[in-house]
Amino acid sequence: MDIATGTRASDAERDAVVNLLGRHLADGRLDLGEYDERVARVYATRAREDLAPVLSDLPRLADSAAAQPKPRGRGVRGLPLWQQIEFAGWAGVSLLVLVIWAAISLGVGEFTYFWPVWVIGPWGAVLAFRAVTGFEGRACRSGAASRAVRRALG
DSSP: OOOOOSOBOOHHHHHHHHHHHHHHHHHTSSOHHHHHHHHHHHHHOOBGGGTHHHHTTSOOOOOSTTTSOOOSOOOTTOOOHHHHHHHHHHHHHHHHHHHHHHHHHHHHTSOOOOTTHHHHHHHHHHHHHHHHHTTTTHHHHSOHHHHHHHHHHO
8 A cells, every 4th residue: 555645635725726727728838738737647646745846837826816817707797607608508598499489389370388488487597596696606716725725835
């Protein structure tokens, strides 16, 4: 049995290092191949001390929110990119089921039962609830994992 020396790294610490690597990739400091290699090394590591060499040749990113670039993916209404994608999917499927309903109604020559309400309504209500309350975004905004890695790496 192989026993690692040093303090073991947690999944949250590994994820925080991968997020930092992603920021360096987005800034153009890493190409996709090197990013993949470094991510593989991060997830293969066991000790906290082995996480630091993955970032050693990269500049330290600013810790303050003012120095960080504004996150891309904020729309006119301030929704994060993932919510914009979900709303676009909902709108596309809603349009599709409305077209299918209209084609069926035209085919039989009269308005049929408006069944698209059972697709559009509940899905839209869930999306609206999540957008208004910010139900899923709280854990993503906490930044606890990245703070833990910064403490560990020095």
